[in-house]
Amino acid sequence: MDLISQVKMADVMMKFLRGDMTRITPYPFTAGKPSFLPDGDPRLPRSTPEREGIPSGYLREFFRAADDSSSLPLLHSAAVLCHGKLVACVSRAPYTAALPHMTFSFSKTVVAMAVGLAAEEGLLSVTDKVVSFFPEKQPPLFRSPRMAALEVRHLLTMTSAANFNEAGSEMERDWVRAFFFSDCSSMPGEHFHYNSMNSYLLAAIVCRVTGKSLTEYLTPRLFDPLGIPPVYWETCPMGVEKGGWGLYLRVTDMAKLGELCLRGGVWEGKQILPRSWVEQMHTFSVETGRRGMELYGYQQWSFPAPRSYQFNGVFGQYAVVLPEYDMVIATTGGDSALFYNRVLRAIDRFFGSGAPARFAFWREQNPACGVSRLCRDPLPDNPAALRLLRDPWSDPEPVSPLRALRRLLPFGSAHPAPLPPLPDAALRFCAADLPGGSPASRIPAPESGEEEAPAAAAGQEPSPAAGAEKNGVEETLAVPENGGAPDGSGSVRDGVEASAPGAGRDFAGSGVPDGDGGQAPDAPPDEGKGEADGSGWYRVGKSFGTLLPLILAGLTNNFAPAVSRIRFRTEGRRFFVDLALGGEEAVTLPVGLNGEAARCTLTVNGEPYAAAVRGLFREDEDGRDVLLLDVFFLETPCVRRLKIIRTAPNALCIRFLEYPTVEDAAQMLLGLVSGPDSSAGVWDLFGQDILRQRLYSRMKQITLPKASALRQEG
Structure with a gap:
């Protein structure tokens, strides 16, 4: 990096360290990304793994080795072609290959x-x-x-x-x-x-x-x-x-x-x-x-x-x-x-240089597989193994006689189970003081047909309508409808919950099936956005905490204002979080609970992002209510996590985390700043190691922001 470039880079770094994100580049942000419509048709010839010489169980073991994370998915989607045919396409909730x-x-x-x-x-x-x-x-x-x-x-x-x-x-x-x-x-x-x-x-x-x-x-x-x-x-x-x-x-x-x-x-x-x-x-x-x-x-x-x-x-x-x-x-x-x-290491271990030894070991553990040469000797179809391959990360559960009977009855999908009551902690976040009775009892039960059942959680198989049963082979070879994930299921199997009316709905015009198997309505143009009016708002203290993760904002130059206010509310048995970004405009996050994620489209500075939101309530070591709010930006590697601690009836502490982690973001940023010669570059303009440490401390305030919030009166 030449001297002029170093001086310019120093100016960029100083703006970054001041938190002056909107002027960090010499050109303004211009929204350009469209709102993508899910398209689950791969336009590829399809086959089963067995017909192409791959045991489905071996492929399932590969997917699990590629990502064994139990919290945030590291592998979002994967497609496997063998002999020119699509033999597997899987996604981890809440992501979709569509x-x-x-x-x-x-x-x-x-x-x-x-x-x-x-x-x-x-x-x-x-x-x-x-x-x-x-x-x-x-x-x-x-x-x-x-x-x-x-x-x-x-x-x-x-x-x-x-x-x-x-x-x-x-x-x-x-x-x-x-x-x-x-x-x-x-x-x-x-x-x-x-x-x-x-x-x-x-x-x-x-x-x-x-x-x-x-x-x-x-x-x-x-x-x-x-x-x-x-x-x-x-x-x-x-x-x-x-x-x-x-x-x-x-x-x-x-x-x-x-x-x-x-x-x-x-x-x-x-x-x-x-x-x-x-x-x-x-x-x-x-x-x-x-x-x-x-x-x-x-x-x-x-x-x-x-x-x-x-x-x-x-x-x-x-x-x-x-x-x-x-x-x-x-x-x-x-x-x-x-x-x-680890994904590339798993590919090398199962289908690369380590494949002969790995497959030989797998055959010893599964002597009934009946194949000696991987990807060369066709096998008989295995419908049971194919069904397990639809979600490789879920463990098979025994099907009770009652559940099997419900699958066959015509009313199995016509009367979905109502959503469970909201947890007490959700009600405590929504109001500082709710007199009388237990919080859950004050949530009215939905009227008949009012609520939709959530989509199947990750690892659970939705109950099909009567006459809709297919074996694993038919599901794998079927061409999914528009919007379905090409994983053989015919639907986007991302474990998401349909959004409530009046909040962020499914992706606009996507035709992605909602939680009860029907079609989600088209979202209005300003879906996911609202005005920061009404009651129940907490005013957030000054911080660098924003909705978009730093990596995503830096890549797209879309630096949004910091979160200035936050509100929690319910509609029936659904839970929502509203965020005001700087001014009066608010973004609504429909929050999926019970391990599921609610799908929506979030618009930030005019740019739409397909997202899914998942919430988890728990208590910390001091007995305080904690809400872990994960916002998955489905078209990107990025996840924004808000750790919201209810420190008092009218006070919150909010920590802004992101994955890939802020350390990774800093590593990428400093790697770009340093250039090919790590011994020289922009850091030399800032002085000695002690100053670097101070700058790193400041960078942590920006990349790991924390804010307090007080409930507004009236």
């Missing part, structure tokens, strides 16, 4: 595909000088010989040695100009240095030579032929797709891109990508020095298994191509590990 998900650096490989298509059309060559595409962006006086030597292939292999990095994008409006003005730290081609701005410049080059946006260029050439629904790709302040990040895809679409590479660029008999380009993408010649991903090709990483490779995005956005087993495994997630995590 929604697009942030892919982070996974998108870099998609940029490489665009470069290959442009090269095939004769629009560019990998040996072209990068400066030739943007002569008007060059410095007017001094022009670096190192920058003049930079070629397209150096951008593809992360060997550009460019000084302008991700941190620089927070300080500049014109990223292309800033790239050329910042020079290179060494001659291109000498060293590997991972830098997302290489991918951004590749995207800008494709836009320049094609005269189209990257999305416009790729849609008829790549996305449409693969049956990928219209995609959203975030853009820079100048309107160019970010390239190295910002692409949203469903997990099944991520798997398709891996399958395209596995087939040498061929899809349904048609050559989509040039075969020679696909081979160049995973011809690994650059050493990275990173465990589990030691080599780098054209925007693509190696993988420990023989001949395998991976698309890799931080926090668990992967597509691993495994030619030895003719497989592709794609995942989305929220793991705090930045690049190589």
